[in-house]
Amino acid sequence: MHSNLIPLDKLPVGRFGKVRKLTAEGISRRRMLDLGLIYDTTVEALLKSPVGDPTAYEIRGAVIALRAEEASKVLVESIP
């Protein structure tokens, strides 16, 4: 197991992460896959909404906002 895996919602704004694992199931998992969140995809945390949730991420050239509940089901390896 990677020791430095963090849920995507904990990735600080401005940092990049590489997708390592999806824990979402069913429709929500399908949606994430369709966004291109497959193994090794690089994701950047771009900005948080005024209240801190949801957060917008850059995924494969598109800007997608995810709620913390969803983002927590994507485990990423933070890239220094």
Place this chain on the structure above:
Amino acid sequence: MGLTKQSTGAGTLKEMFRVETESPSDIVVSLAGNPNTGKSTVFNSLTGLNQHTGNWPGKTVTNAQGKFTHKNNKFILVDLPGTYSLLASSVEEEVARDFICFGNPHATVIVTDATCLERNLNLVLQIMEITNKVVVCVNLMDEAKRKRIKIDLEILSELLGVPVVGTSARCGDGLEELKDLIWKVSTGAINPTPRQIVYDDVIEKAIKKVEAYIKDLIGEQMNSKWLALRLIDGDVKLLDSIKDYLTIDLAGDDKLQELINCARSELEADGISLDDLRDRIVSSIVRTAEDISSKVVSFSDRLHNELDRKIDNILTSKIFGIPIMIALLGVIFWITIEGANIPSSLLAKGLFWIEGQLTVFFRWLGTPAWVHDALVLGVYRTLAWVVSVMLPPMAIFFPLFTFLEDSGYLPRVAFNLDHFFKKACAHGKQALTMCMGFGCNAAGVIACRIIDSPRERLIATITNNFVPCNGRFPTLIALSSIFIASAAGAFSSIAAVLSVLLAIILGIVITLSISKLLSKTILKGLPSSFTLELPPYRKPQVGKILVRSIFDRTLFVLGRAVTVAAPAGLVIWLMANITIGDVSILAHCAQFLDPFARLIGLDGYILIAFILGLPANEIVIPILIMGYMAKGSILELDSLAEMRDLFVANGWTWLTAVCMMLFSLNHWPCATTLLTIKKETQSIKWTFVSFLVPTITGIVVCFIVAQGARLLGLV
């Protein structure tokens, strides 16, 4: 039955999809693509105003079709719903997939976004698995150029195996070439050989097990490899569609089911569960897209999105995000209110001049006085009132709103407000449907289609009425100006805007509370998954906005309002003019409602005005004035001061004004909106709930305010 359907083939299918062909030689072309790729711009540029919209059979998904001619051929362009994929099984994806599979289009155009090609290739690759008659349109080439993104269209076409054309649909670039390619592909002059996705060996092996048998069953009607994989993946809805459109019952075919199970257990033996299978399928598609994209796209400016990020940092910032949003909304209302005044009174003058001419005409005809009164003072005058009050604000509001929509700001509103909607167990996109409701609640209800989850869509539909529409602004503005803002002197127009803003914020708070209440009671459930794309900002195109918002929204809404206002005018006139024992029916009703109305801070006439105002909220104040003056037809007082005197003479205090404003904000939706809800939900029950929820809320809120104020001795 089954046989006839099968034998008549495509002709019947076109009817099932409601494709309106005029002759058998018409060429049917479907238009697919991700949302936000300018797909509708391509559609509009190709078809001009030669289009019509309806619904897909049995679905609340918009079905737009248009026509164009090229090289003496007639083309019918069917605009499919914008989707990112055909795998995730939302209604939109089902509609798009079914049309490509079973609608037998002669060609399918896939519109992609040049600034974000890799993500768009996902859908392209999936569609190419279903059909080979594909033209890829790489749109927004001008945006890409501005962001210094270079795309090699020739290599892209080579790698995909299908014709590719670069367009900038907004300025019309590349459209002729696109038409040419559509023509060539649909007539068979070009026969594309799309690149097929290669899956992992184990999956390809599993597909082979099922593919041959499927080919025996369905022949050349569908791509059997693609279908085999879909069935192993467990796509039950596709089985239903095949049964509906091709009348082949694959679910009942035991041998097929056996083969599928066999393929699945072999995958299982290789350690691949159904979830893993899905991951691997998608991964293969995404990797292929990534690979192609890396060979054709080059960025000469890594920071090409920097400007968008800077704008986003301000518009969604902790400190400025929400204030900017409220300020923008305030500006739009201010422009709408101020700007509508003059055209409104000009229109009223014009329409009442026509009324005078109508009177002359009726006299000349020599009809009895009551016929003239019922038709001219009842029907016509109500119509004139609705048009003159409603048209100018809508003609100003909708273009402004469409402007925000086109610039890409609205998704940011949903982004800013999502947290509050999540707390209310509702969907962030409800914020967008609410914004639409400011223009017209019926339009807001239709906008609820953008919410995927049925539960959250219903919540958004039922609560849409809590945001005041254009029809209710005049009431709110008039009452706040004469009872609240009159104290503000020179700043009265600003005070009026502020109190309307306050009413709106109250409406939003009520929306959220009631959404939460619904989520905890009759619409129990947890918030569904939420993904929202924040598309790049784009310079809106003023001319197109004007045309689109006036034709699509303003005239549409106005048309509906006029059809309900005309009969209502007659009823109101009759009620005010037929007397029982010297007192009109209107007065009788008002007296009957008076005791209850007083409990909630209103009086009988106000309540009856709201009830008779069911057809359109704009006529509430006119009916009220008519009732107070005991005069038989709707009229307009010359000044707000006269209106104030009239109201005060009828026992009004500031509390009456506040309660009427509150009741205006919270009462039953107008008839147009109710009809729309009925159409969208396909359910009388939910239409009734949508009627009751705001009505009960209004009664409770007004009761508390009225009794509270009286108890505290404020009046």
